[in-house]
Amino acid sequence: MTLKRTTRRRLRDGGAYVVLLAAIVVLVTTADREAISKNFLDGETWRGMWPDIVLIAAKNTVKYTVIAFAGGIALALVLALMRLSPLRLYRWLATGYIEFFRGLPALVVIIFMALGVPLAFGWTPPGGTIGAGLIALIMVSGAYMAETLRAGIQAVPKGQREAAQSLGMNGFWTMLTVVLPQAIRIVIPPLTNEFILLVKDTSLLTFVGMQADQVELTSFGQQGLVNYSNASPLLAIALVYLVISIPASQLVAFLERRQQRASR
Amino acid sequence: MSTSPMTTPAIQVSDLHKSFGEHEVLKGIDFHVDQSQVVCVIGPSGSGKSTLLRCVNRLEEPTSGKILVEGIDITDPEVDLDAVRSRIGMVFQQFNLFPHMNVLKNLCVAQRRVKGRSKAEAVEVARRNLAKVGLADRENVYPAHLSGGQQQRVAIARALSMDPDMMLFDEPTSALDPELVGDVLAVMRDLASEGMTMMVVTHEMGFAREVGDNLVFMDGGVIVEEGDPHQVLGDPQHQRTQAFLSKVL
Numbered sequence: 161m162t163l164k165r166t167t168r169r170r171l172r173d174g175g176a177y178v179v180l181l182a183a184i185v186v187l188v189t190t191a192d193r194e195a196i197s198k199n200f201l202d203g204e205t206w207r208g209m210w211p212d213i214v215l216i217a218a219k220n221t222v223k224y225t226v227i228a229f230a231g232g233i234a235l236a237l238v239l240a241l242m243r244l245s246p247l248r249l250y251r252w253l254a255t256g257y258i259e260f261f262r263g264l265p266a267l268v269v270i271i272f273m274a275l276g277v278p279l280a281f282g283w284t285p286p287g288g289t290i291g292a293g294l295i296a297l298i299m300v301s302g303a304y305m306a307e308t309l310r311a312g313i314q315a316v317p318k319g320q321r322e323a324a325q326s327l328g329m330n331g332f333w334t335m336l337t338v339v340l341p342q343a344i345r346i347v348i349p350p351l352t353n354e355f356i357l358l359v360k361d362t363s364l365l366t367f368v369g370m371q372a373d374q375v376e377l378t379s380f381g382q383q384g385l386v387n388y389s390n391a392s393p394l395l396a397i398a399l400v401y402l403v404i405s406i407p408a409s410q411l412v413a414f415l416e417r418r419q420q421r422a423s424r
Numbered sequence: 425m426s427t428s429p430m431t432t433p434a435i436q437v438s439d440l441h442k443s444f445g446e447h448e449v450l451k452g453i454d455f456h457v458d459q460s461q462v463v464c465v466i467g468p469s470g471s472g473k474s475t476l477l478r479c480v481n482r483l484e485e486p487t488s489g490k491i492l493v494e495g496i497d498i499t500d501p502e503v504d505l506d507a508v509r510s511r512i513g514m515v516f517q518q519f520n521l522f523p524h525m526n527v528l529k530n531l532c533v534a535q536r537r538v539k540g541r542s543k544a545e546a547v548e549v550a551r552r553n554l555a556k557v558g559l560a561d562r563e564n565v566y567p568a569h570l571s572g573g574q575q576q577r578v579a580i581a582r583a584l585s586m587d588p589d590m591m592l593f594d595e596p597t598s599a600l601d602p603e604l605v606g607d608v609l610a611v612m613r614d615l616a617s618e619g620m621t622m623m624v625v626t627h628e629m630g631f632a633r634e635v636g637d638n639l640v641f642m643d644g645g646v647i648v649e650e651g652d653p654h655q656v657l658g659d660p661q662h663q664r665t666q667a668f669l670s671k672v673l
């Protein structure tokens with residue numbers, strides 16, 4: 161006998177709830193609550209992390225993100241303009257760069273810049289290993305954001321460029337005063353997404369080693385784990401990451417809704 | 425309206441061809457616009473009217489042929505295209521105002537960057553032209569808050585602010601609600617009576633008849649017929665012109 165489609169869906173949804181409820185019951189009854197509170201909610205550890213977790217670690221995470229983002233945008237702009245250049249050589253160079261750095265794990269680039277380059281060429285980038293790691297993040301995020309920016313530039317209606325040209329404006333002023341301001345508006349939501357990804361990618365800097373005042377959240381959590389022999393620092397940094405990234409992704413959602421309304 | 429043979433035509437097009445890939449859109453166009461003349465171009469959609477207009481300020485690259493603007497060959501690769509363009513105002517069907525700038529900024533940006541005018545000078549010119557199109561009170565408004573007719577009049581004022589020697593109009597009223605067409609045509613009529621050289625692609629036969637000095641009918645990438653508007657509209661000689669006019673009149 162065939163059931164009506166709505167009935168079938170109701171049965172399926174009901175089944176999913178039953179399974180979920182059962183899983184929660186099993187977790188709560190079998191979890192070692194004492195172990196959890198000792199390892200993740202240890203009061204002394206939590207007090208010991210304060211205020212460095214905010215004044216040093218979170219501050220550095222934000223600082224590294226902002227540096228990598230700003231540098232990445234500047235690089236991305238150059239790459240995007242090269243991608244759109246009438247000169248084939250520029251297009252090839254930019255495409256090669258973008259494909260190369262999007263195809264590698266960011267961590268490989270970071271380790272290469274911070275450890276590989278000094279080893280191979282005897283040259284340490286400015287700012288030591290952290291500076292090198294940040295340069296690597298700029299190189300990688302620039303490759304990603306270049307494609308976003310290029311799409312934004314191409315999304316500006318052709319008539320805008322033509323209107324500027326018909327007024328006698330040259331390519332530079334047309335781009336700077338007419339095309340880019342509109343392109344940037346278009347790419348604000350996707351760029352905010354890149355920003356959130358970068359917040360998390362700064363954790364990769366952990367691998368290159370840093371001095372005490374350079375510590376970002378992940379290093380801070382990892383060192384805390386060792387110092388206190390306790391997992392509470394990990395829960396703490398997880399919460400700080402969420403405090404940074406959730407509002408940011410809400411902001412993206414808001415911007416996207418607003419843009420959809422505006423484009424209607 | 426005849427001009428002395430000594431004056432250079434504002435626009436002189438000879439044997440102009442334009443292809444998009446395999447598709448030949450303009451198949452040998454010859455015509456000219458004299459100083460202070462108003463030439464209207466009519467014809468069915470897809471006949472190449474916009475392409476012709478856009479070749480005159482090189483928004484489209486001609487495939488072959490010659491285009492002289494005030495005697496200067498603009499197909500010459502050596503020519504300073506931006507300088508030529510700043511002397512040719514262009515008004516688009518879709519207005520193409522800059523949406524991120526208010527009206528005053530729309531009128532000033534090219535004056536500053538191309539003409540190198542000071543801010544005060546640019547603003548003064550802009551205000552004069554806004555007043556001319558009847559929108560003196562709208563300088564701080566963004567384009568999105570204007571009606572289509574107002575946007576098109578701002579676009580005309582923007583082109584005029586460059587002090588062009590001639591104006592190109594590509595169906596300036598085709599995107600407008602019927603009740604807004606009149607204001608735009610009135611501005612264009614004023615311009616014509618001040619002696620502005622104009623080339624107007626339009627479906628407004630009344631405007632073509634009353635304001636135009638010359639009427640060009642295009643079909644299939646060629647000029648089928650041209651002449652005095654009253655003559656062409658009242659007594660078309662070619663069968664294709666007759667067929668087109670019987671549909672639009």
Ligand SMILES: Nc1ncnc2c1ncn2[C@@H]1O[C@H](COP(=O)(O)OP(=O)(O)O)[C@@H](O)[C@H]1O
Nearest residue numbers: 444447449467468469470471472473474475476
């Ligand atoms: N950029 C372009 N690429 C390819 N074909 C085009 C392009 N612009 C116009 N055309 C073609 O050229 C023909 C004439 O177009 P157009 O000059 O816009 O005609 P009109 O303005 O008289 O309606 C049309 O068939 C159109 O499809």
Ligand SMILES: [Mg+2]
Nearest residue numbers: 473474475595
């Ligand atoms: Mg057209």
